Amino acid sequence: MHEISLVRTIFRTLEEQFQPEELARIESIQLKVGPLANVDAILLKNAFDAVVEQEETRFSATQLMVNEIPILIECTACGQTSTVENYRFVCAQCGLPSANVVQGNELLIERVSLR
Numbered sequence: 001m002h003e004i005s006l007v008r009t010i011f012r013t014l015e016e017q018f019q020p021e022e023l024a025r026i027e028s029i030q031l032k033v034g035p036l037a038n039v040d041a042i043l044l045k046n047a048f049d050a051v052v053e054q055e056e057t058r059f060s061a062t063q064l065m066v067n068e069i070p071i072l073i074e075c076t077a078c079g080q081t082s083t084v085e086n087y088r089f090v091c092a093q094c095g096l097p098s099a100n101v102v103q104g105n106e107l108l109i110e111r112v113s114l115r
């Protein structure tokens, strides 16, 4: 389950970005996750709870939020940006297939709120 190592990576990243007294005040962590990042939001939240309980109890009052964003493609023929639904990589305007993904690979810490 690679979500566990992802969660550990998130905590290591926060340790690099924040001072210890700030870490103790983190109220919520919001992630931005695209469908192509190969991360399951439910598994990620379960992994977060498990890591907090067993290794990172100082984050026991921290909430994880996952902002799931859609896949966007940009058509190389007409320039239109379309939302990909049901993994149909087709331009909404001209109907041509496009693999020119401009959003959907993200796996980012979008926002950290301190209390």
Ligand SMILES: [Zn+2]
Binding pocket: 075, 076, 077, 078, 079, 080, 091, 092, 093, 094, 095, 096
């Ligand atoms: Zn098009």
